[in-house]
Amino acid sequence: MTGSPITGKKLYIQEVSVRDGFQIEPRFIPTEQKIELINALSRTGLAKIEVTSFTSPKAIPNLADAEAVMSQIERVDGVVYAVLVPNVRGCERALACGVDEINLFMSASATHNLANLRMTQEQSLAQFEQVVRHIDGRAAINASLSTAFGCPFDGAVPESVVFDLVQRYLDMGIGAVSLCDTTGVANPAQVERVCAQVRERWPELVLTAHFHDTRAMGLANVLAALRAGIDRFDASLGGLGGCPFAPGASGNVCTEDMVHMLQAMGYDTGVNLDQLIEISRLLPEIVGHDVPGQVAKAGPYSRRYPVPESVRALSGANQ
Amino acid sequence: MTGSPITGKKLYIQEVSVRDGFQIEPRFIPTEQKIELINALSRTGLAKIEVTSFTSPKAIPNLADAEAVMSQIERVDGVVYAVLVPNVRGCERALACGVDEINLFMSASATHNLANLRMTQEQSLAQFEQVVRHIDGRAAINASLSTAFGCPFDGAVPESVVFDLVQRYLDMGIGAVSLCDTTGVANPAQVERVCAQVRERWPELVLTAHFHDTRAMGLANVLAALRAGIDRFDASLGGLGGCPFAPGASGNVCTEDMVHMLQAMGYDTGVNLDQLIEISRLLPEIVGHDVPGQVAKAGPYSRRYPVPESVRALSGANQ
Numbered sequence: 293m294t295g296s297p298i299t300g301k302k303l304y305i306q307e308v309s310v311r312d313g314f315q316i317e318p319r320f321i322p323t324e325q326k327i328e329l330i331n332a333l334s335r336t337g338l339a340k341i342e343v344t345s346f347t348s349p350k351a352i353p354n355l356a357d358a359e360a361v362m363s364q365i366e367r368v369d370g371v372v373y374a375v376l377v378p379n380v381r382g383c384e385r386a387l388a389c390g391v392d393e394i395n396l397f398m399s400a401s402a403t404h405n406l407a408n409l410r411m412t413q414e415q416s417l418a419q420f421e422q423v424v425r426h427i428d429g430r431a432a433i434n435a436s437l438s439t440a441f442g443c444p445f446d447g448a449v450p451e452s453v454v455f456d457l458v459q460r461y462l463d464m465g466i467g468a469v470s471l472c473d474t475t476g477v478a479n480p481a482q483v484e485r486v487c488a489q490v491r492e493r494w495p496e497l498v499l500t501a502h503f504h505d506t507r508a509m510g511l512a513n514v515l516a517a518l519r520a521g522i523d524r525f526d527a528s529l530g531g532l533g534g535c536p537f538a539p540g541a542s543g544n545v546c547t548e549d550m551v552h553m554l555q556a557m558g559y560d561t562g563v564n565l566d567q568l569i570e571i572s573r574l575l576p577e578i579v580g581h582d583v584p585g586q587v588a589k590a591g592p593y594s595r596r597y598p599v600p601e602s603v604r605a606l607s608g609a610n611q
Numbered sequence: 612m613t614g615s616p617i618t619g620k621k622l623y624i625q626e627v628s629v630r631d632g633f634q635i636e637p638r639f640i641p642t643e644q645k646i647e648l649i650n651a652l653s654r655t656g657l658a659k660i661e662v663t664s665f666t667s668p669k670a671i672p673n674l675a676d677a678e679a680v681m682s683q684i685e686r687v688d689g690v691v692y693a694v695l696v697p698n699v700r701g702c703e704r705a706l707a708c709g710v711d712e713i714n715l716f717m718s719a720s721a722t723h724n725l726a727n728l729r730m731t732q733e734q735s736l737a738q739f740e741q742v743v744r745h746i747d748g749r750a751a752i753n754a755s756l757s758t759a760f761g762c763p764f765d766g767a768v769p770e771s772v773v774f775d776l777v778q779r780y781l782d783m784g785i786g787a788v789s790l791c792d793t794t795g796v797a798n799p800a801q802v803e804r805v806c807a808q809v810r811e812r813w814p815e816l817v818l819t820a821h822f823h824d825t826r827a828m829g830l831a832n833v834l835a836a837l838r839a840g841i842d843r844f845d846a847s848l849g850g851l852g853g854c855p856f857a858p859g860a861s862g863n864v865c866t867e868d869m870v871h872m873l874q875a876m877g878y879d880t881g882v883n884l885d886q887l888i889e890i891s892r893l894l895p896e897i898v899g900h901d902v903p904g905q906v907a908k909a910g911p912y913s914r915r916y917p918v919p920e921s922v923r924a925l926s927g928a929n930q
Binding site: 298403406407410442444445447476477478479480481482505506507508509510511512514515516542546549552553556557558585586587590592593594595596597598599600602603606 | 617722725726729761763764766795796797798799800801824825826827828829830831833834835861865868871872875876877904905906909911912913914915916917918919921922925
């Protein structure tokens with residue numbers, strides 16, 4: 293569409309499969325395979341890769357090799373290498389590996405925060421402050437807000453709670469926030485409304501949208517977030533990841549499906565889609581099961597099929 | 612969102628699973644099961660059900676029982692019972708069963724028309740005229756335009772071709788058109804652009820959007836069509852259906868997933884979502900395989916989970 297406001301608009305695609313996806317895989321993914329996958333992803337043009345999580349190996353056995361992975365990957369200029377960190381101890385481990393960005397996380401709903409972190413939200417905020425002081429400028433910081441659009445235990449999350457938490461992060465000196473639809477309950481009207489308000493109140497905030505496709509609304513929510521001016525999106529190769537509260541349902545928004553849609557619409561994602569699809573097609577062997585992503589199966593919209601022989605004969609007869 | 616323009620806006624949900632879905636099932640669905648399913652769907656508040664197709668039983672063996680199904684279903688007031696018809700002969704069979712609406716179909720791309728119908732587009736148009744004359748007001752007529760957003764053989768379909776065909780239909784006296792993304796290649800920017808132009812040029816036209824979720828853009832395209840003012844959507848229970856050119860990929864947009872999103876956004880679909888989900892959960896047994904729909908697996912966004920025992924203990928300790 294000539295003159296369309298979206299033509300060529302730059303977007304930032306942030307890959308979370310190796311952290312958000314792998315952490316719930318029942319089978320340990322060998323360190324070497326993780327490193328190979330991250331190295332391949334690094335060369336596709338992604339803006340950021342969430343490499344691993346410096347949590348307790350007991351809590352997340354599949355990411356017990358956080359140091360090895362983070363220190364041995366080949367880092368590509370222009371790619372931000374981020375890691376998830378639950379506390380000062382994890383932060384210390386992450387900084388020792390020279391991470392670019394530390395991603396802190398808590399939930400917008402009280403019960404999910406207790407279930408996931410065994411802390412009240414105020415305890416989480418106090419820990420955020422500790423970690424921010426500890427980092428002291430040695431890495432960028434992002435705060436991820438889980439269940440920002442609803443909670444599987446508490447139900448609806450008041451928008452004012454989200455806004456208050458964003459303000460608390462800013463007060464601590466955190467200038468980047470991810471609004472996460474952890475269990476795939478957000479709808480596009482809600483996404484557009486919440487994101488537009490956050491953008492309006494804090495235009496300088498670096499804002500990421502993180503959606504799950506649990507109820508098939510993943511790319512519709514991306515579209516709604518775009519309308520609200522969001523330009524940073526988390527996604528997971530093959531749609532890996534997901535939510536223990538929705539067995540059988542899809543996981544995170546699939547990176548290659550999202551990039552495919554955005555590029556078809558005329559956005560500049562900076563990502564080489566063909567490479568991404570090629571890498572995604574390795575996933576079923578790596579994780580040992582089928583993955584939800586669709587473009588890797590169907591091919592991009594531009595895929596052409598040979599004209600059937602019967603038609604070519606008919607076509608000639610009809611001329 | 613108080614005062615939102617979408618709150619309570621009436622939409623029309625049109626079910627195609629028993630025709631578009633069943634026609635490609637490898638196994639014959641017993642007539643009795645089809646009738647039971649349609650009867651159940653009739654009571655959910657759907658605006659229209661595409662019951663069957665009066666084509667040659669050799670071409671589509673699974674719909675060889677078109678007469679039996681169409682005559683034996685219990686028709687519910689307010690539901691439009693439509694059937695697909697390829698020619699005057701099929702039209703005669705359909706009218707004998709007292710159908711409410713006859714759906715004619717051809718493709719926007721030359722090669723897909725030849726492959727699917729063994730006719731040139733001009734031959735299809737001539738047949739449309741014959742059928743319209745033959746019906747002579749005895750049933751409503753809708754024209755479905757396949758590959759309206761792109762063709763697996765010819766690639767891009769010029770928008771002018773779509774507009775010219777819509778005009779040809781109107782010239783014949785056909786006042787209802789479905790724009791069909793037969794192989795799931797449409798993107799939301801394209802959908803909004805094409806639908807908005809058709810709506811602007813022919814505001815009186817009864818316009819349906821028919822999307823496939825082949826490349827995960829199904830509900831994003833629904834959202835884009837809504838923005839263009841579309842209020843009628845085809846969808847298929849469980850996401851049955853699909854496209855022979857995308858093995859492994861999803862089929863039609865899933866009815867319950869679409870209704871779930873639209874209701875969450877505040878639209879009035881007229882459909883009882885709980886009933887729809889209940890009926891969809893019968894599908895895997897009816898067709899003998901898993902189906903792509905996600906809300907039937909994950910439950911609606913409002914689904915609440917019991918607070919874990921560990922959290923309740925912790926929550927008490929933290930007060």
